[in-house]
Structure formats: structure tokens, C-alpha cells
Amino acid sequence: SAVISQKPSRDICQRGTSLTIQCQVDSQVTMMFWYRQQPGQSLTLIATANQGSEATYESGFVIDKFPISRPNLTFSTLTVSNMSPEDSSIYLCSVRPGTGGIYGYTFGSGTRLTVV
Amino acid sequence: AQSVSQHNHHVILSEAASLELGCNYSYGGTVNLFWYVQYPGQHLQLLLKYFSGDPLVKGIKGFEAEFIKSKFSFNLRKPSVQWSDTAEYFCAVLGDSGGYQKVTFGIGTKLQVIP
Numbered sequence: 668s669a670v671i672s673q674k675p676s677r678d679i680c681q682r683g684t685s686l687t688i689q690c691q692v693d694s695q696v697t698m699m700f701w702y703r704q705q706p707g708q709s710l711t712l713i714a715t716a717n718q719g720s721e722a723t724y725e726s727g728f729v730i731d732k733f734p735i736s737r738p739n740l741t742f743s744t745l746t747v748s749n750m751s752p753e754d755s756s757i758y759l760c761s762v763r764p765g766t767g768g769i770y771g772y773t774f775g776s777g778t779r780l781t782v783v
Numbered sequence: 784a785q786s787v788s789q790h791n792h793h794v795i796l797s798e799a800a801s802l803e804l805g806c807n808y809s810y811g812g813t814v815n816l817f818w819y820v821q822y823p824g825q826h827l828q829l830l831l832k833y834f835s836g837d838p839l840v841k842g843i844k845g846f847e848a849e850f851i852k853s854k855f856s857f858n859l860r861k862p863s864v865q866w867s868d869t870a871e872y873f874c875a876v877l878g879d880s881g882g883y884q885k886v887t888f889g890i891g892t893k894l895q896v897i898p
Contacts, residue, residue, distance in 0.1 A: 700885070709873065709890040710827075725885075759827070761886075772817075772877075772886055774827040 673775030690760030695740035700761040785810035785878040789889035804859040806874035815877035816857040
């Protein structure tokens with residue numbers, strides 16, 4: 668399965684600033700996903716990022732708040748913009764192997780964000 | 784839209800006890816189901832998956848899950864838990880949404896195994 672490197676692993680940010688999270692995969696993957704895991708809650712899909720096209724956002728998430736880049740088949744970034752304490756969460760990158768979900772989706776180690 | 788329900792949010796067991804974590808899903812199409820585990824301080828790892836074939840799926844570390852279509856369930860089991868199984872367990876379903884596939888997770892079950 669793919670190996671994902673996600674950074675930073677954690678950060679403490681000031682209200683109103685932005686943070687860009689990077690996700691690097693050791694193999695080419697078609698689809699990359701960004702999730703949020705708020706304290707005490709399950710993982711919620713933010714958006715799906717395909718290389719060469721605009722990211723597809725889930726209900727409740729907008730591009731202005733969570734801009735995503737997908738410049739190639741091994742890399743993606745998620746920016747959390749104009750942060751507020753409500754954005755404190757763990758953000759996870761996930762990939763689906765090129766052969767489809769049959770091998771399961773792999774997750775990065777996550778970025779623990781605290782907004783103060 | 785697909786959804787996943789995990790009924791036990793926090794389970795405490797003694798070592799050697801048997802484990803069964805409930806998972807029910809809601810999805811009208813062909814289901815692909817997963818159990819993920821997150822050990823303390825670590826990232827999510829795939830425990831096992833069901834795509835087709837034998838509804839009894841065996842995963843890593845002695846875990847298994849049974850897909851019962853009539854009950855829309857995919858319960859996770861282990862006959863004898865160990866302290867090292869202390870973790871959070873997430874059931875997930877893969878389905879189509881708006882023309883593309885996405886994974887929906889349950890809220891998770893925290894398992895605490897007491898030595």
C-alpha cells in the first residue's frame with residue numbers, strides 16, 4: 668500500500684492566520700482525500716482532490732476556507748484559511764490506490780491543529 | 784446518502800474477554816466495508832475490508848468481521864482481546880456519491896482493555 672508523509676504533524680496557530688498542510692505519497696495515486704477529525708467526532712470528508720482538476724468539496728466546506736492544490740499525482744496541499752478556534756482539529760490526508768478501493772484507503776499520520 | 788452507525792462508543796474489557804463491536808450501515812448500492820484502527824498516538828490503519836465473496840472476513844491481529852446483508856451489519860469480533868488492542872476502532876463504508884466514490888466513517892468506538 669502507499670506510504671503517506673504528512674506535515675506538519677502539529678501546529679499552534681493564531682486566530683486569523685492560515686496554515687498549509689502538505690501530503691506527499693510515495694507512489695502515484697489518482698485520488699487524494701482530505702478529512703477533518705474534530706475532538707470526539709468521527710472523520711469528516713472535506714474534499715476530494717484529483718490531479719488536473721478542481722477539488723470537489725463536501726457539503727459544509729468551501730474552497731475559500733479550505734483551498735486545495737494537487738499539482739501532480741504524488742502531492743497535495745490543504746490550506747486552512749483565516750483560522751478560528753473552531754478549526755482546531757486533526758486534518759488527515761488519504762489516498763486511494765490506483766487500482767481502486769479494493770486495497771483500502773491509506774491515511775497519513777495527521778496534522779493536529781490548535782488555533783488560539 | 785450512505786451512513787454508518789457504531790453503537791458502542793466506549794467499551795472496557797478485561798484481557799482475554801471476547802469482543803464484538805457493532806456497525807450498521809445505510810447504503811443502497813453495492814457495499815464495500817472497512818474497519819480501521821487507530822492506536823494511541825498513531826495514525827489510522829486498515830484492519831480488514833469486505834468487497835465481495837465470503838462474508839466472514841479475517842483481518843490482522845486476530846480480528847474478523849462478518850457482513851450480514853439482511854441486517855446491514857458488519858460487526859467486528861475478536862475471541863480474546865489483549866491489552867495492546869486498546870485503540871479506537873472505526874467502521875467505514877465506501878459508496879458512490881454524486882458520481883464519485885467516497886468513504887464515510889462511523890463515529891468510532893474506543894476500546895480499553897484492562898490487564
